[in-house]
Amino acid sequence: MLIPAETTAVTIQRLSMPPVSNSVISRHVAVIGAGAAGLVTARELRRKRHSVVISHHVAVIGAGAAGLVTARELQRKGHSVVVFERGDQVGGTWVYTAMLESDHLGLDPTRTKVHSSLYCSLRTNLPRESMGFSDYPFFSRDDPDRDPRRFPGHREVLMYLKDFAHEFRLGELVRFETEVVRVRLMEGSKWNVKSRKRDEDEAGFDEIFDAVVVCNGHLTEPRIALIPGMNEWPGKQMHSHNYRVPEPFRDQVVVLIGSSASAVDISRDIAGVAKEVHIAARTVGDETLGKQPGYDNMWLHPMIGSVSGDGTVYFQDGSLVLADVILHCTGYKYDFPFLETNGIVTVDDNRVGPLYKHVFPPALAPWLSFVGLPTKVITFTMFELQSKWIAGVLSNQSMLPSQEEMMEDVKALYSSLEAAGTPKQYTHCMGISQFQYSNWLAAQCGCPGNEEWRVQMYLANGRNRRARPETFRDEWEDHHLVLQAHEDFIKYTSNVVSDKCV
Numbered sequence: 352m353l354i355p356a357e358t359t360a361v362t363i364q365r366l367s368m369p370p371v372s373n374s375v376i377s378r379h380v381a382v383i384g385a386g387a388a389g390l391v392t393a394r395e396l397r398r399k400r401h402s403v404v405i406s407h408h409v410a411v412i413g414a415g416a417a418g419l420v421t422a423r424e425l426q427r428k429g430h431s432v433v434v435f436e437r438g439d440q441v442g443g444t445w446v447y448t449a450m451l452e453s454d455h456l457g458l459d460p461t462r463t464k465v466h467s468s469l470y471c472s473l474r475t476n477l478p479r480e481s482m483g484f485s486d487y488p489f490f491s492r493d494d495p496d497r498d499p500r501r502f503p504g505h506r507e508v509l510m511y512l513k514d515f516a517h518e519f520r521l522g523e524l525v526r527f528e529t530e531v532v533r534v535r536l537m538e539g540s541k542w543n544v545k546s547r548k549r550d551e552d553e554a555g556f557d558e559i560f561d562a563v564v565v566c567n568g569h570l571t572e573p574r575i576a577l578i579p580g581m582n583e584w585p586g587k588q589m590h591s592h593n594y595r596v597p598e599p600f601r602d603q604v605v606v607l608i609g610s611s612a613s614a615v616d617i618s619r620d621i622a623g624v625a626k627e628v629h630i631a632a633r634t635v636g637d638e639t640l641g642k643q644p645g646y647d648n649m650w651l652h653p654m655i656g657s658v659s660g661d662g663t664v665y666f667q668d669g670s671l672v673l674a675d676v677i678l679h680c681t682g683y684k685y686d687f688p689f690l691e692t693n694g695i696v697t698v699d700d701n702r703v704g705p706l707y708k709h710v711f712p713p714a715l716a717p718w719l720s721f722v723g724l725p726t727k728v729i730t731f732t733m734f735e736l737q738s739k740w741i742a743g744v745l746s747n748q749s750m751l752p753s754q755e756e757m758m759e760d761v762k763a764l765y766s767s768l769e770a771a772g773t774p775k776q777y778t779h780c781m782g783i784s785q786f787q788y789s790n791w792l793a794a795q796c797g798c799p800g801n802e803e804w805r806v807q808m809y810l811a812n813g814r815n816r817r818a819r820p821e822t823f824r825d826e827w828e829d830h831h832l833v834l835q836a837h838e839d840f841i842k843y844t845s846n847v848v849s850d851k852c853v
């Protein structure tokens with residue numbers, strides 16, 4: 352098709368409007384003449400390749416932080432988006448509820464599930480500056496109803512996510528109280544998504560999508576420690592997923608298993624009311640075992656060796672205690688009960704795979720993807736980069752390697768984990784390697800990676816937590832990084848930058 356150069360440029364500008372359906376729009380353009388006008392036009396056409404919209408109909412499962420930013424990035428690229436959310440509001444994990452599941456250990460598959468694992472006293476363990484999305488800073492607001500602290504309580508994070516959704520009108524894309532019960536691969540690499548509205552249509556409702564992005568969170572399905580004798584042990588056992596407030600533990604002897612951030616918080620919470628708190632941890636140095644400084648009712652032990660029918664808990668060093676409660680703060684399992692991929696994607700000992708760069712199953716890419724699987728990371732900005740990448744790939748602006756090459760990459764990751772002695776269950780656990788990963792994602796999207804202040808703040812916070820485990824949320828030394836963050840944030844509050852990516 353021959354189109355005069357000037358007309359072409361105008362046509363393409365108009366196409367940058369988000370399309371409403373899942374049509375594919377592209378133009379094969381001939382520019383006649385290689386004079387100044389022709390060359391400029393050709394350059395603009397190439398630059399505006401991004402504006403020649405390829406739009407797909409995409410289902411996003413979940414309206415937590417991952418689902419919200421995914422919806423935003425997909426919509427930015429002109430895809431039509433439906434977000435399915437089984438809850439009645441956005442925010443996912445950050446929607447605190449006092450409700451508990453009927454089975455406090457979370458073993459009964461028929462139990463009614465509660466999504467959030469938050470406890471009432473929870474404050475963030477990352478400073479707010481580092482938590483916010485890259486162009487929507489998590490400021491403290493000048494509002495008496497808001498929590499201005501640098502490590503705010505959970506409600507403040509929920510309010511931030513609601514502000515984010517409101518700012519970018521994401522709520523309009525969400526079908527609330529609508530659970531995805533099945534995602535089935537159809538012929539021609541389309542997806543049949545069956546959803547069910549709460550209290551309605553038992554049979555569910557089937558729809559066809561070009562692509563599905565799974566953002567269902569992974570901190571809901573408890574993983575528990577398997578302890579010899581646990582079925583005969585007469586006391587109460589529960590998982591931290593069902594911990595909300597310390598009061599039920601008043602005057603009790605509690606054995607808490609775990610050493611994660613939640614285990615640290617909950618042990619302190621409970622020590623305020625319990626008779627004794629005994630923490631059993633797999634990775635503790637001998638020098639830290641025993642009575643904990645600052646507490647007259649808290650002890651650190653090695654892992655539990657076994658428990659017996661008379662209520663005794665035996666630790667691996669031979670010490671023992673008669674306890675009322677065992678509280679498993681032992682993490683969560685990835686779970687995708689709705690996903691039917693003919694065995695292409697599996698969860699094996701908490702490894703979701705095979706996934707190219709923790710996002711795309713090579714055999715189903717780019718039509719199925721996952722946002723939010725990595726752990727021990729700066730979550731929101733990582734979700735943002737993963738979803739930018741997905742949106743770019745679906746728009747043909749970022750190219751994936753061949754299926755074979757992606758599989759080779761996955762195998763190389765597995766081999767390197769094995770060589771380093773990393774158990775399978777930590778496949779998605781990143782820690783410090785997250786920065787290399789984020790920079791890689793950013794490069795795929797033509798974006799800058801994490802800001803240097805954000806990286807340094809994450810590292811400084813880690814050091815501060817180790818140095819001041821009790822007070823790191825209220826005492827810190829990285830004031831210069833806070834200043835740098837705020838200098839950066841001015842760009843977004845003054846509308847200087849709207850999108851950092853090319």
Ligand SMILES: Cc1cc2nc3c(=O)[nH]c(=O)nc-3n(C[C@H](O)[C@H](O)[C@H](O)COP(=O)(O)OP(=O)(O)OC[C@H]3O[C@@H](n4cnc5c(N)ncnc54)[C@H](O)[C@@H]3O)c2cc1C
Binds near residue numbers: 413477568
């Ligand atoms: C106790 C605790 C403390 C934490 N502290 C921090 C912190 O300080 N800083 C930090 O950055 N992160 C923290 N996190 C991690 C937190 O989980 C992430 O920050 C982030 O909120 C995860 O977002 P997500 O969207 O991936 O998942 P979620 O927030 O879990 O959202 C998933 C959503 O999917 C919906 N959903 C699930 N299945 C379906 C379905 N079949 N159909 C429809 N909808 C479905 C759920 O209802 C939910 O709304 C903490 C987590 C916990 C549990």
